[in-house]
Amino acid sequence: MATLGFRTANKRYKRLFWPMMAIYVAMIFAAKWLVDEDTTPLWIRAVCAVATTAPVIGSIWAILRQTSETDEYTRARQMRALAEAGAIVACATFLVGFLQIFGVLGAVDVFWFGPAYFLAFGLSRCRTSLGPTV
Amino acid sequence: MKNILKILRTERGWSQAELADRLDVSRQSVNAIETGKYDPSLPLAFAIARLFGRGIEDIFDDGQGVTQATD
Numbered sequence: 001m002a003t004l005g006f007r008t009a010n011k012r013y014k015r016l017f018w019p020m021m022a023i024y025v026a027m028i029f030a031a032k033w034l035v036d037e038d039t040t041p042l043w044i045r046a047v048c049a050v051a052t053t054a055p056v057i058g059s060i061w062a063i064l065r066q067t068s069e070t071d072e073y074t075r076a077r078q079m080r081a082l083a084e085a086g087a088i089v090a091c092a093t094f095l096v097g098f099l100q101i102f103g104v105l106g107a108v109d110v111f112w113f114g115p116a117y118f119l120a121f122g123l124s125r126c127r128t129s130l131g132p133t134v
Numbered sequence: 135m136k137n138i139l140k141i142l143r144t145e146r147g148w149s150q151a152e153l154a155d156r157l158d159v160s161r162q163s164v165n166a167i168e169t170g171k172y173d174p175s176l177p178l179a180f181a182i183a184r185l186f187g188r189g190i191e192d193i194f195d196d197g198q199g200v201t202q203a204t205d
Contacts, residue, residue, distance in 0.1 A: 005158035072175050073163035129162070 004069040013066035020058040027052040056114070077128045085120035089113055136195045140168045142186045157181055 004012070031048040034040065067078045093113060099105035143153050143164075150168070154161040159178070166172035167182075173194075174182065183190045 006154070006160050006163075007158055071157075071159035071163055072178060073166055073172055074160045076172075077162075 003071070003075075006071040006074060009066050009069035009071075009074075012069065013062050016062040016065070017059050020055040020062060024052065024055040024059070027055060077125070081121055081124035081128060084124040085117050088120040088124075089117045092116060135170060135173045136197065137167065137170070137193055139164070139182065139193060142188070142193065143168075156185060 003009075027048075031052050035045050035048050037045075063078075063082075067075055067082070070078070096105060096108055100108070139153075143150070148156075150164045151161045154164045157164070157178070163172070163174075167174055179190050179194060183193055186193065
């Protein structure tokens, strides 16, 4: 993917990211309205899960595309934030996993590791904006 | 790497955001280069030199020039 510069990369990012987020929110409400765990057929529940995940994949694609298309300094900071978020979530996964294995912690929904990644990514971006950079 | 980007920018009365706009980079990029926290790549250094009508070595100084010249 070619570098397009900060402005164009940002425009393309916003053009994809925000519609994806809007679809994601709409899908959550639609799925909540459609799905009843006791009565809704399994295939409809599966379709709802995939349809709700699709815009998340789209928004992740938007982040990765922006990372490769933006200016070099922003790309370096973004890469660092993505890597830090991955490292934090990997550590958290091991910790929660071992806490479960050793019977300290009960069941934790795997779902929460996704939002945890985005939270860690956001915090890392804030940190690189405030403190020492790349 | 030391540079005189801030001097050149203020000589023209540009803000960091204006310079960033002209180079099509983020304002944070300009700030990081000016404060020496980030060394630009060769293409960006060329773009900066072209914008100010100077040579790269007139703007950036890696502190090695004298050593290399005497080697």
